[in-house]
Amino acid sequence: MKEQIYTIPVLDAFKSKHECPFCQLYETLERNSINFTLGPSYMEGDVRTETNKKGFCLPHYQMMTKEKNSLGVALMIHTHMNEVHTHLSSLLKKEVPNKGKSSLFSAFSKKDSGEENLHPVQQYLNLIHNSCYICDQIESTFNRYVDTFFYLWKKDDSFSKLVEECNGFCLDHFSLIYGIAPKSLSEKQLSDFYKLIVPLQSRHFERVIEDLDWFIKKFDYRYENEPWKNSQDAVARSIVKVAGVSKS
Ligand SMILES: [Zn+2]
Numbered sequence: 550m551k552e553q554i555y556t557i558p559v560l561d562a563f564k565s566k567h568e569c570p571f572c573q574l575y576e577t578l579e580r581n582s583i584n585f586t587l588g589p590s591y592m593e594g595d596v597r598t599e600t601n602k603k604g605f606c607l608p609h610y611q612m613m614t615k616e617k618n619s620l621g622v623a624l625m626i627h628t629h630m631n632e633v634h635t636h637l638s639s640l641l642k643k644e645v646p647n648k649g650k651s652s653l654f655s656a657f658s659k660k661d662s663g664e665e666n667l668h669p670v671q672q673y674l675n676l677i678h679n680s681c682y683i684c685d686q687i688e689s690t691f692n693r694y695v696d697t698f699f700y701l702w703k704k705d706d707s708f709s710k711l712v713e714e715c716n717g718f719c720l721d722h723f724s725l726i727y728g729i730a731p732k733s734l735s736e737k738q739l740s741d742f743y744k745l746i747v748p749l750q751s752r753h754f755e756r757v758i759e760d761l762d763w764f765i766k767k768f769d770y771r772y773e774n775e776p777w778k779n780s781q782d783a784v785a786r787s788i789v790k791v792a793g794v795s796k797s
């Protein structure tokens with residue numbers, strides 16, 4: 550029963566006619582996370598500790614400012630800025646970067662970050678720039694959805710039929726499942742998987758190119774009186790196909 554928390558949304562996304570079922574899942578998680586963050590929860594201590602520390606990425610700041618809770622956004626940014634200011638001020642009191650002596654700061658470096666040569670001030674600012682409370686909330690559940698996708702592929706024979714009938718994927722999520730598959734599937738399962746998803750992706754990529762082609766033709770007077778066919782929303786759908794909706 551616990552599995553249904555993940556399997557139901559995955560199955561629903563694959564039944565939808567979205568240009569990428571994973572983008573559909575991402576969009577739902579993003580919407581839920583924004584609603585949660587701007588709901589009563591932002592006044593709760595543990596949530597605020599996290600938002601103060603992480604802040605948000607630019608797309609999520611922009612999405613939140615479009616919601617009807619500018620006080621909530623202001624309160625979260627205010628305490629986040631205060632925390633950043635306090636931490637940054639203390640780092641800025643330490644030594645400034647030394648000309649040609651990057652190793653001087655090795656004592657402050659994080660071994661696993663690959664940022665050994667950066668000054669602690671830069672390391673901290675990079676961390677702040679790349680951290681987002683909403684992105685982090687989305688990520689853990691999204692990763693479970695990806696695991697569930699492969700789980701269903703292995704355990705449920707009818708799932709491959711559902712995948713075959715979907716509209717393919719955005720480039721980013723195609724790359725994701727294309728790359729993860731060898732870690733999740735046996736050799737035989739892997740061969741069946743690629744036999745299905747590679748032509749599927751190609752077919753649907755071409756379909757969207759054709760829709761876009763027809764959309765462009767409709768601006769030519771010779772096609773003026775022709776029907777729009779499936780192309781009226783071709784620009785929005787083609788952007789999903791090439792750019793997806795997630796930042797990952
Ligand atoms: Zn996608």
Ligand SMILES: [Zn+2]
Pocket residue numbers: 605606607608609681682683684685
């Ligand atoms: Zn974000």
